[in-house]
Amino acid sequence: MTLIKRVRPALGLGLTGLALGAVSLPPVAIRLAEALGEPPRRALDLHRLSELAWQHLQLAGTGFILVALAGIAFGILATRDFAAAARPAIDSIAAGAQAVPPVVVVALALPVLGFGGPPTLLALVAYGVMPVLRGTVGGIQAVSPDALDAARAVGLTKAQILTRVELPLAWPVILEALRTALVLAVATAAVGALAGASTLGTPIIAGLQNQNTVPMLQGAAATAALAFLGDAALILVAGMLRR
Amino acid sequence: MSARIRPLPGILALGWVIAMAVALLTLPALRIAPNRLVVGTPVYGLEVFGWWVAAILASGALCVGLLVAATTRRRALVALGFLALCAILLALGLGAGAAHRMVGQPPAARASLGAGIWSAAALLSFTMGFAVQASRIAGLGLFVPVLLLAILGTAGHLGAFDSLSLAVEYAARREAVNEAVLQHLGLAGGAVLLGIAGAVLLSLWRRGQGLVAILVGGVQVIPAVALLGALVALVSGLLRLVPSLRDIGLSALGAGPALIGIAAYLLLPLWRGLATALRAPDPASLDAATGLGLTRSQILWRLRLPLGAPILVGALRVAAVQSLGLATLGALIGAGGLGRIVFDGMAQFAPDLILLGAIPIVALSLGAERGLSLAEDAARLRLRA
Numbered sequence: 001m002t003l004i005k006r007v008r009p010a011l012g013l014g015l016t017g018l019a020l021g022a023v024s025l026p027p028v029a030i031r032l033a034e035a036l037g038e039p040p041r042r043a044l045d046l047h048r049l050s051e052l053a054w055q056h057l058q059l060a061g062t063g064f065i066l067v068a069l070a071g072i073a074f075g076i077l078a079t080r081d082f083a084a085a086a087r088p089a090i091d092s093i094a095a096g097a098q099a100v101p102p103v104v105v106v107a108l109a110l111p112v113l114g115f116g117g118p119p120t121l122l123a124l125v126a127y128g129v130m131p132v133l134r135g136t137v138g139g140i141q142a143v144s145p146d147a148l149d150a151a152r153a154v155g156l157t158k159a160q161i162l163t164r165v166e167l168p169l170a171w172p173v174i175l176e177a178l179r180t181a182l183v184l185a186v187a188t189a190a191v192g193a194l195a196g197a198s199t200l201g202t203p204i205i206a207g208l209q210n211q212n213t214v215p216m217l218q219g220a221a222a223t224a225a226l227a228f229l230g231d232a233a234l235i236l237v238a239g240m241l242r243r
Numbered sequence: 244m245s246a247r248i249r250p251l252p253g254i255l256a257l258g259w260v261i262a263m264a265v266a267l268l269t270l271p272a273l274r275i276a277p278n279r280l281v282v283g284t285p286v287y288g289l290e291v292f293g294w295w296v297a298a299i300l301a302s303g304a305l306c307v308g309l310l311v312a313a314t315t316r317r318r319a320l321v322a323l324g325f326l327a328l329c330a331i332l333l334a335l336g337l338g339a340g341a342a343h344r345m346v347g348q349p350p351a352a353r354a355s356l357g358a359g360i361w362s363a364a365a366l367l368s369f370t371m372g373f374a375v376q377a378s379r380i381a382g383l384g385l386f387v388p389v390l391l392l393a394i395l396g397t398a399g400h401l402g403a404f405d406s407l408s409l410a411v412e413y414a415a416r417r418e419a420v421n422e423a424v425l426q427h428l429g430l431a432g433g434a435v436l437l438g439i440a441g442a443v444l445l446s447l448w449r450r451g452q453g454l455v456a457i458l459v460g461g462v463q464v465i466p467a468v469a470l471l472g473a474l475v476a477l478v479s480g481l482l483r484l485v486p487s488l489r490d491i492g493l494s495a496l497g498a499g500p501a502l503i504g505i506a507a508y509l510l511l512p513l514w515r516g517l518a519t520a521l522r523a524p525d526p527a528s529l530d531a532a533t534g535l536g537l538t539r540s541q542i543l544w545r546l547r548l549p550l551g552a553p554i555l556v557g558a559l560r561v562a563a564v565q566s567l568g569l570a571t572l573g574a575l576i577g578a579g580g581l582g583r584i585v586f587d588g589m590a591q592f593a594p595d596l597i598l599l600g601a602i603p604i605v606a607l608s609l610g611a612e613r614g615l616s617l618a619e620d621a622a623r624l625r626l627r628a
Contacts, residue, residue, distance in 0.1 A: 016461065036480025089255070092372050099608035101568030104601045107585045111594035187466035191572075194589060204472040208575055213476045220469035220476075227464045 007239035010232040017228030024049065024222035029214050038213045044203055053222055056199040059117055060182075060189040060226070063124035067181050071129045072174065075136025076162065090133065097130045102188040110195050120192030120199075127188060128181040135177020139170030175238050182234055186227040200226065251310040251373055260304045263366050267296050270359030272337065275344055278351040279408065279593050288359055291340035292333075299329050299336075307370060316378050323374035323383075327391055330367050333360070334395055334404070341406040355408040355595055381620060385613045392606075412595045420584060424603055427580035430573050431566040431607075433502050438509030438562055445510065446517050459510040467569055470507065471576050474500040501578035505569045509562040516558020520551025553622040560615035567608045 022028055026043040033041070044052075077083055078090050105127050109119035143166050151165045167174075193201030200223040207216025267288040276283030288296045302325050309322040341354035375384045404410045413420060445455045462470070479495035482488055493499045524546050532542050548555075574582030584600030 012457070013461075013464070033476070036476060037483035038476070038480070089369070089373070092376075093369070095612070096609070099564060099568075099612055100601075100605050101571050101608075103571050103582070104568075104585065104604055107589055107597045108601055110589055111592065111597065183464050183466075187468070190466045190468045193468075194586065201466075201468050204468055205575065208472060208475065213479070216472045217476050220472040223469040224465045224473075227466055227469075228461075231464055 003239060006242070007236050010235040010239070013228050013235070014232035017225045017232060020221045020225035020228060024218045024225060026218070029218045029221070033214045033217060036213070041212055041214045043214045044218050049218060049222060052198065052200050052202060052219075053226065055197075056186070056189050056201075056223070056226060059120060059192065059197060059199060060124070060185040060230070063121050063128065063189070064182050064185040064230075066125050067128035067132055067185065068178055070125070071132025071177070071181065072136050074129070075133045075140070075174075076167075078133065078137050079140040079166075087137070090137070094130045094134045097127070100127075102127050102184065103191045103194070106188065106191050106195050115196035117192070117197045119195045120189060120197040123192070124185050124188040128184050131180050131184070132174070132177045135174050135180075136170065139173030139177075140166050142173065143169045171242070175234075178238075179231055179234055182230050183227050186223065186230060190223045250312065251307060251370075251377075253311050256307040256311045259307050259366060259370060260300075263303050263363060264300055266359045266362035266366065267292075267300060270362060271357030272359045273341055273344070274355050274357050275348075276353050276355065277349070279353045279355075279412070279595060280591070283353065283355060285357060286340075286344065292336045295332065295336055299332055303329050303367070303370075306374075310370070310374060310377060316380075319374050319377040323371060323378060323387065326367060326371045326374060327387065330364075330371075330391060331394060331398075333363060333367070335398060338398070338404040338407060341404075345406040353408040353411065353595070354406055382617055385610070385617060388609075388613075408595045409598060412593075412599050416584075416599075420599060420603070423579060423581045423584055423600070424607075426578075427567070427570050427582075427604070427607070430498060430501060430505070430570040430578055430580050431563070433498070434505035434509060434566045434570065435559070435562055437502055437506035438513050438566070441506060441510050442513035442517050445514050446521075452518075455514065459514055462507050463511055467504065467508065467572050468575070471500065471504045471572060474504050475576050478503075496577035498573070498578045501570070501573035501576055505566055505573065508569060509566055512558050512561040512565070516554055516561075520554040520558070521547050523547065523551040523554060550626065553619050553626065556615060556619040556622050560612060560619060563611045563615060564608050567604065567611055571604055 023032060026046060026049070030043050078087060102123060105123035106120055109123045109126075113119040113122060147165055147169065148161065151161045156164065189197065189199045190201035190204065193199050193205045200219050203215035203219035204223070207213060207219065269287070271285030272288045272291045273286040274283035275286060292299065306322040306325045306329070309318050309325075312318065337356070337360060345352060345354055371387065372384070375387060398404070399410060405414075445459070446452075448455065475495050478493065478500045482493065482495060521543075528546065529542065532546050537545065570578075570580050571582035571585065573580050574586055581600045581604050585597055585604075586600075588594070588596030588598075588600060
């Protein structure tokens, strides 16, 4: 498969992201609000918007990297022979974690960790690890026994089997899980505004509270733009890493 | 099916006993505070339960021991019973311990649950989950939690937990919480219905399935807070253009945009489930049905839907759990529900109020997940019969 073909899904996502990003720019958002019949209100200026976007990106990015590392590492551990007995436990914990929505995790972390970025980061990591772990375990378990037998037969060591057979074959499943985790990270960082984290969720929450549509639209469009662009970037990087 | 079951690995059991001892003996079981906003002074398990803590630990260890040795269903069930007993004893002991400590305290004082109790509860429920799995009795996973809730609920009704901060918080806003639960269920249920209607309409549009896939997939990328915010703006714009929509009850803030927003996220699982379910019968049986002279609608109702039923219920399960979680955010745009209690708690920085909203959300989601996966299994079994 050529590189172009592999990264083509990123094009649509990236363009959507750019379009949404354009909507979040002050002049566009004001026009849009006027078209919706809103009284003209002050928009977030470009400086503040980019500051919030940068903080959002830092929070979601840090969380995502931690989630990806921990999720894949634990996933690999969970599929080793010695952990076979613990696998059903991991499955049931993962299923249970799914029942707790991210906003509730943020809320519960608040009294423990206080206001600001930390509770959000914790919520993000606690919540995002599970899908990545599950994806990694699922992907590695789906590797056909024939491929493993063949690898053993040609004399590969366990570490070689992991890096040359299991991980490459499981990669598409892991990538899907990583995409879910990235979108989740961007969304949770937005919800973190409720816990006082300063992100693109902040103008949305504030706008909802004081009926100020322009910053609300800007925050919403910019958050969505970040999610689409992040998703596109992930596909792009994954496509380029895999020659 | 043989009666032999999968035992709990010994190393996990050992870890469980150690973790349980650490949780009950070294982490605070209760925190006593002069009011609901400050972090209280810790009170440890030995002080709250006295030597009962040894009995609880011992019977817990016995249960995991039984599960390690478990090769029969009966052992798993005995372990499950003892674990449930442990949980009840722990809860009643906590209630009594808190009542004992609250004597002579000012009315604003609170006894809230400490980290040790949360850890112990997590450990207990994990092992009970294992025992339920090991017993291999369908429905037990729903029955045991419901029974435990009923017992603890009755005890709470009789006043066993009145001194615990959560119960005080609940007593202060019983009406609001009960109403929020109903609103939450209404919001989540309404969104599922709307999502089903949307998914059916989308799958009727044969030519556009490629576009539909891109759209319903794209929605998943948009963070829910952003989508809800944008919907409020769009709906208020729409109401300015067509004011008569107000007469049918649509408003920019409230249940309307929340239902639309939540339903948008449910389209992907529901639409995908519907498409997969309709393709469930193999081509040979479809040919046979056509050969027998069945009409298209007869094939749909007698062949495609019954054969696809487990997939449909599975899609419904995913959508229901998502819907119950997303409904929490509805409170941000004035749709009420349990999210309002959570957000009130965050605004007041009152941990017990947050819990009062969060616990029912998690319980409802887990209940929906368990209940519908039982229905899914039942549908699958019926197919095989």
